[in-house]
Amino acid sequence: MTAAVEFKNVTKCFDGMSHPALDDVSLAIDEGELVCVLGTSGGGKTTLIKLINRLHDADSGQVLVEGRDVSTVDPVELRRGIGYVIQQIGLFPHMRVGDNVATVPRILKWDRARTAARVDELLDLVGLDPGEFRDRWPSQLSGGQQQRVGLARALAAEPRLMLLDEPFGALDAITRNELQDELLRIHRGSGKTFVFVTHDVAEAFKLGTKVLIIDRGCVQQYDTPERIREQPATEFVRALLSSGAGSGAFCSVAGGDGV
Numbered sequence: 123m124t125a126a127v128e129f130k131n132v133t134k135c136f137d138g139m140s141h142p143a144l145d146d147v148s149l150a151i152d153e154g155e156l157v158c159v160l161g162t163s164g165g166g167k168t169t170l171i172k173l174i175n176r177l178h179d180a181d182s183g184q185v186l187v188e189g190r191d192v193s194t195v196d197p198v199e200l201r202r203g204i205g206y207v208i209q210q211i212g213l214f215p216h217m218r219v220g221d222n223v224a225t226v227p228r229i230l231k232w233d234r235a236r237t238a239a240r241v242d243e244l245l246d247l248v249g250l251d252p253g254e255f256r257d258r259w260p261s262q263l264s265g266g267q268q269q270r271v272g273l274a275r276a277l278a279a280e281p282r283l284m285l286l287d288e289p290f291g292a293l294d295a296i297t298r299n300e301l302q303d304e305l306l307r308i309h310r311g312s313g314k315t316f317v318f319v320t321h322d323v324a325e326a327f328k329l330g331t332k333v334l335i336i337d338r339g340c341v342q343q344y345d346t347p348e349r350i351r352e353q354p355a356t357e358f359v360r361a362l363l364s365s366g367a368g369s370g371a372f373c374s375v376a377g378g379d380g381v
């Protein structure tokens with residue numbers, strides 16, 4: 123089976139750094155996985171995601187999406203097929219919620235009825251009543267509601283691959299927990315591949331079908347949450363796990379309740 127995403131010996135350097143942001147990374151992400159990319163600040167998590175949708179280009183090696191080398195694909199076309207959610211949601215402030223969600227379907231020239239139906243379906247999916255929220259302005263939403271709209275917008279054109287970079291980082295613990303649960307539900311119902319960056323150990327172990335731990339640009343371990351917990355591959359992984367062990371969510375997974 124062709125991997126949804128594959129890195130083959132990928133290295134990325136930025137000017138002025140003493141070591142590469144990503145250093146000879148090779149890995150494959152299977153279709154339908156929810157891979158959480160976990161590590162401390164500056165470890166290379168965001169760089170990894172941005173190499174997938176060509177916000178960065180690799181210095182050497184290859185990044186493949188569904189078997190296609192991304193360097194051979196027009197970046198705009200590539201990004202239309204990949205959902206992207208970031209912490210600063212970036213909703214268009216002058217467009218109502220419904221129009222924000224409809225952005226990509228309109229670019230793709232879907233007809234009005236199909237677009238409108240999809241907007242309502244997505245608002246429902248992310249837990250927002252379409253009748254109540256469709257015509258609101260982004261400024262009339264809470265942070266958590268804005269993040270839900272950002273998620274709906276990224277899902278609108280039915281991308282097979284979703285990239286999420288610390289999407290819930292700015293939310294309070296209760297809202298964050300709710301959105302994690304919504305995300306799990308959406309992922310399980312969709313069959314899509316999700317790559318989710320977080321620095322939060324509990325979040326990674328709650329959400330991930332696999333967890334990819336990177337530090338200083340190098341993969342430390344890439345495995346299921348259970349196997350990482352049972353057999354941490356490096357001192358860095360061991361230290362990271364003990365830093366997250368105080369959290370309830372992590373403990374329940376680590377205690378064998380499963381994800």
Ligand SMILES: Nc1ncnc2c1ncn2[C@@H]1O[C@H](COP(=O)(O)OP(=O)(O)OP(=O)(O)O)[C@@H](O)[C@H]1O
Nearest residue numbers: 136137143161162163164165166167168169170321
């Ligand atoms: N555009 C850039 N120019 C120069 N250096 C960069 C650039 N982008 C990232 N870096 C550097 O590359 C390294 C990896 O950065 P990256 O953003 O991937 O880390 P991260 O793991 O996502 O960190 P955080 O959790 O703090 O967002 C860091 O040392 C960062 O300073």
